[in-house]
Amino acid sequence: MNHRNPTILDVAKKADVAVGTVSRFLNGRNIRKSNRDRIEAAISELGFRANVVARAMKTERTKSIGLLVPVFDEFNSAILSVLVDELQANGYSLLTFHHGHQAKAMIEALEAAASRRIDALLLSATEGIQTEVERQVAGDLPITLFNNDLPEVAADRVLVNDRAGTAQAVRRMIEFGHERIGFVSGDLFESTARNRLEGYLDTMRDLGLPVEEELIWKQDWSRSNGHVATRAFCEMANPPTAIFYSSYILATGGLEYMRGASLVPGKDMHIVSFDDPDYFSLLTPGITAVAQPVKAVAQSLAELTISRLENDIDAPRTVTLDCDFKLRGSLGLKKD
């Protein structure tokens, strides 16, 4: 048994045609019927499978796309799932990288991804690596940004209407009678966090409510931050009656604190969260949330990226998607 994989040359010999003809066949171009039959026979007889590496070397396209996210949490994993399907259907594979919100790791991962000669990169990162990203784009790596925007980068974008989503939620909170609304922000170094905060500020101002600095908690995206922010709010002399969390991780930290302090959401404290992980609907009461269109985000990512790779796209494009407000038990009428 010969352990060398059969090559296009073996096929050509067996089918008695030139290698170029086999290549044409493999790439779906027109072939004389008689040749096609013999080539097909030879291929199946030899168990031939085109070597994607050799092909990639010649075409300078690896047919693989990188995904670089902060962490593989519920949100990004859902995106990953949909993405794998969409890409697979178009002949692309997905290479995964993560950076844990750390600039150094971000740059390393970016470097690792690029040196893999991926055809494109789907990127969720912070502005800290703006210049590095610009360098990659200049170096001809097409990038599609999502979740978080990097201003001025010549890239496609799939964004979510953070501002409107938050604004709608805050408006509903106000309609429920809440006036002192705590806001737990994520890292303001990320556009996502800034937009959500703005949605809150706009709505408060639009509806004529005072914005109090002590009710705006500005730190990072961590669960522990959600925890301490919630404690701080709850222990205030004049605490807010409701809290908005900029992400489900922060809200999760808040829930952790409330559970420990025997505070019941929707009763002792009303809460609303950006993002809607599966388990929000399993809690009692359910957590009111601003749900991102995860599936649509992933599909747009695939679509934008593939269309850029396969057609000759010039200008960067941006897709903006709307969120869905899910009212559950954790938000109710303010009691007084």
Add this chain to the structure above:
Amino acid sequence: MNHRNPTILDVAKKADVAVGTVSRFLNGRNIRKSNRDRIEAAISELGFRANVVARAMKTERTKSIGLLVPVFDEFNSAILSVLVDELQANGYSLLTFHHGHQAKAMIEALEAAASRRIDALLLSATEGIQTEVERQVAGDLPITLFNNDLPEVAADRVLVNDRAGTAQAVRRMIEFGHERIGFVSGDLFESTARNRLEGYLDTMRDLGLPVEEELIWKQDWSRSNGHVATRAFCEMANPPTAIFYSSYILATGGLEYMRGASLVPGKDMHIVSFDDPDYFSLLTPGITAVAQPVKAVAQSLAELTISRLENDIDAPRTVTLDCDFKLRGSLGLKKD
């Protein structure tokens, strides 16, 4: 500006050495000091980065590893995260695939992964594709199985002691006074499900309790199955006082039903689940669970696989890891 990427040849010219020498340098072999200096200078001046594709073609190693799982749920995503880090640290990248428990998709994904010329595959699959897997192994693709075993396949394995984990949990349930214990199994086509069921059966028998067929619900791994199983158990004339779920997905379905029926875990029905997703500890009461050592699984996967690739390993090896029992409010003394 010349848009062609610099090659090893450009470096060689600029440093005034032969390409072979540059290659030696790139691969960390000994180089005369004077040459080394000039090569380093040339590389940084040109911004040269070795083309991994060309290298892969010559060495027949892509330095990439595939991960094929049913779905990217909380469990597999956690594995993915750790894996990416471990592999990256050793110069490997991770290609992701999923199959949604469906035989056809499994085979397709396996095929897609293999044709990518990955160096190895980390696989969580069912016995339905045993023969396909064997074919890949025969075709020289090293496979490391995890989560679910495929008997007789010549592969490395990272398994969890499902049987002992379940047995311990059931023993604790019995210690709490439960005698009629419902068991919601996953797809018995998977060793994981079979082992967990055996852990239950063994323990019941060992402790002299009768095993009643009507208390063993055998279906698939779906959330809806957990839902209907729980309803069926709860609506029995003589219902069990506690239920064990073979996975957190099943338990989640159960919780969904209980929530709808206003049944409180740990009060109206005692429950224990295999797997311990983050949110179990956030529910009130917390869900008692058998926690898999997710991180250790991922680390073992990386270690076993990389050591097989880099050394000359002969026989298949198996790593078996133990679970951790997490007692929370959803399991308590049987009231009578």
Add this chain to the structure above:
DNA sequence: TTTAAAAGTTGAAACGTTTCATTTTGGGAG
């Protein structure tokens, strides 16, 4: 039947590395 155009085939060159048989270098022993 002839002819021109279209469609298909051919095979060598190229992609950017690593490998390896051969040659060169430099330094220590005599």
Add this chain to the structure above:
DNA sequence: CTCCCAAAATGAAACGTTTCAACTTTTAAA
């Protein structure tokens, strides 16, 4: 100062595709 030897350098061949200019066959029109 020679000679020898290990260490390092050399450069052509090879990996398995795609591409493309040149050539051949088929098709359809006249």
